[in-house]
């Protein structure tokens with residue numbers, strides 16, 4: 315039996331319409347994401363001892379045998395990043411953080427929500443080629459906004475992701491073609507701020523590092 319499995323989507327393919335269309339959602343989840351899971355299983359087929367939780371893999375890529383390290387990095391990243399991305403979207407988006415400690419820390423770090431949103435949007439528009447835009451927190455509780463290339467995860471940098479946007483073309487091309495700013499604009503309507511805040515609260519309460527921070531399977 316395969317060790318890594320595609321997690322169930324928390325909503326139907328058409329639930330995020332009109333912001334993310336059904337056709338994109340379907341191919342993104344059961345085409346792209348599923349392939350990363352399959353390739354991760356395949357990369358570790360002959361290395362049962364290294365079949366750790368996907369976030370543990372990402373936190374310690376350097377311990378992996380050299381011949382599979384790159385394949386694991388790419389596909390564990392692709393798997394974990396997509397699992398997280400799905401969990402942070404919702405048809406019932408609140409349009410902005412709903413208060414609480416996450417919200418006040420975001421304000422302290424970026425000035426206010428609109429300033430944060432503007433900075434994140436600019437980074438997402440300007441990111442060259444495939445990658446991901448992140449709001450993440452380090453072990454000291456400092457929030458940071460940055461992008462990664464391909465499927466690099468903040469976990470490999472020792473950080474805990476709070477919010478993420480997939481800016482690979484496959485995430486928006488069917489509906490928006492080359493108009494990435496349109497897709498980013500749509501994204502702000504479906505962010506699950508309740509879940510983003512819950513991730514922050516869990517980090518603050520338990521003080522866990524990324525190694526214990528388990529969501530994706």
Ligand code: MN
Pocket residue numbers: 342346396480482484485
């Ligand atoms: Mn993707």
